[in-house]
Amino acid sequence: MGLGAGIHLEGVSKRYGAGDTAVDALKDVNMSVAPGEVVGLIGPSGSGKTTLLKCLGAVIEPTRGRMTLGGEVIYDNGWQIDDRRVLRRDRIGFIFQAPYLIPFLDAIDNVALLPMLAGRPNAEARARARELLEALDVAHRAQAFPSELSGGEQQRVSIARALANRPPVILADEPTAPLDSERGLAVMRILHQLAGQYQTAIIVVTHDEKIIPTFKRIYAIRDGRTVEEAGEGRGLSA
Template structure:
């Protein structure tokens, strides 16, 4: 049952093992995590700690080995996928922001954002209208007709955020979204993510190594040796 009373995402004892037998590697050994609607949390940890594996499990692109995962109160994984159409799950309930914007180079800005609602069956006009609203909210409405190659790095990242929000997903996974940006732009992106999380009541999980933005999180999950440890962050205004 998916309601606003439940956290946007709840993970309990999530495990992931690569390989079998003696060569098997346990990348996740029982991860617990809960993120509420409108909340932005940081996920940090050294290389090889399991951040990307966790992100891929949360993004339903690889299958965990065990544990439970709920999105907005609905179990999507409980010792096995509980959803038949993972593609639709990713499309409708999970937004992705990557280290590089990875926009579709042959679509203009509006269509990059409108593509997601269109893939979900929303009509062209309505999808573009929604895209324009999001672009306006992210202050890139003036570049709506531009080609991706004409945008600056910061503008591309804003468009990528707009795309992640296009289907109003309860969960957004951001993989090193500020890595290529300078301090000012990185903090701007974090401020935007905070604003969008509140505005769209989305839970945003930000995987990062970026020391500049770590102090802005109110809650941080440290991941080490396949396990998460929650701690309070500084929660500085970005």
């Protein structure tokens, strides 16, 4: 992991539309997340949180600025990468509020699919999937289909899937919203643990009062501008 790995945004702006109806959703956003670090991103509705995750995830194009992911400059007043689809598939783990598992694949194949698509041999992809399901304490459900899993189990499978290609970056949008507070904290415990284990840089967008104290650092965003706040940093040592 080289110097500068992790996530860096410098002067990132995003304007939707043009002329009288233009919306400046991000204005000169600066943010850094080190490998192995989990930071929170909080802010009122409409403050630019989803826009920021979409820019970082190469889903939409910023208007200007510079973005580095895993030690590589991906955007510098224009995309610096050939294939944004491959970047999203192989280098970024997305965790959404809903698990979005593929209904006709069992749990292990839901996780193994991405490494297979990235060109890993099937046996290796399945071995990696099993290892992740074990780390997330859901390996006993490996052969179950999504409809046979509880909500918490589905969310853990979707986290395993986000980690399957060992992405240097994970972007999570309200990952604990559908879970009760105990399961939400369990998910955060797993994210903190795996960030350390795989040196992943993780951003978690959240409104969840229960998990906010688990962040050592929090970025607050308001009107498209980020402000770093000290997290309570209580951590998860229980």
